[in-house]
Amino acid sequence: PHPRSFTGTSLTQNHDEYQKTADWLMSQTRHRPQVAIICGSGLGMLADTLKCQDTFAYADIPGFPQSTVQGHAGRLVFGELKGKSCVCMQGRFHMYEGHSLLKTTFPVRVFKLLGVETLIVTNAAGSLADGLKPGDIMIIKDHVNFPGLVGLNPLSGPNDDKFGPRFPAMSGCYDKGLRCQAMEIAKELGVAGLMQEGVYAMVGGPNFESIAEARLLHRLGVDAVGMSTAPEVVVATHCGLRVFGLSLITNKDTDSVNHEGVLEVGRLRSKTVQQLVTELISRMEINNNNTTNAV
């Protein structure tokens, strides 16, 4: 019998299933991405800057889960950005949608098999820090993976040695060089006043925090809270991807927060987030000589 987590979800995913999806994608597009971007709630416009696009609905990609959340279109977009080949997830998978953590992180391993070296994760998050207000952008310097701490971890179950070791370190999983570069870019764009580094915490959701929960997280040293990202970063780090993460602060504490308001802040800050990510990718050093195979 296959091992299962205490929530009953399967803890095994055959390596061939990732490979099958990667092979299918490579048969459908000539792009060979070096950089992958996961768009947070309301941040799907990050894909708009890609040139020579090849787009696939998640429903058409073998093995891919489906997006069920408003503000997550459910499309995988390949394209070129300032000489780099990229793939962008317009819509991510959350644990609260009922996906197993292996499914929520399935695309990350597929990206690895496609040749991706760097993963950019973005999300919408609530601020717990005094200095972070709605519309600000937090560069993630570290995370607290609350589900992971109690055993809800995408790496639970048999280890797939082809991707990485049984016991991967998570210290330094948000690349320091990319974080510094992003700050430099923010200064040049004149938006440094909106930006600071901080700690992101993932909670299970889907409810937003109670007042007492928000206070607790604040006391624990969390700057921003959301319901995603950490499992993707754990899996990316396990398989050796370099990671950059940013949180768009969409609300403060628990004050009258709702998903529509979260998406609205995404729309308001879309240009700035887009400029930052575009510039970061454009300046990014790529290690291999995987040249863009754009059509």
Ligand SMILES: O=P(O)(O)O[C@H]1O[C@H](CO)[C@@H](O)[C@H]1O
């Ligand atoms: O983390 P992303 O996908 O940006 O979405 C965040 O916004 C949604 C709540 O409005 C939750 O899904 C939370 O995780």
Ligand SMILES: Nc1nc2[nH]cnc2c(=O)[nH]1
């Ligand atoms: N858990 C959580 N997720 C969010 N996503 C956007 N805002 C929030 C928030 O305040 N809390």
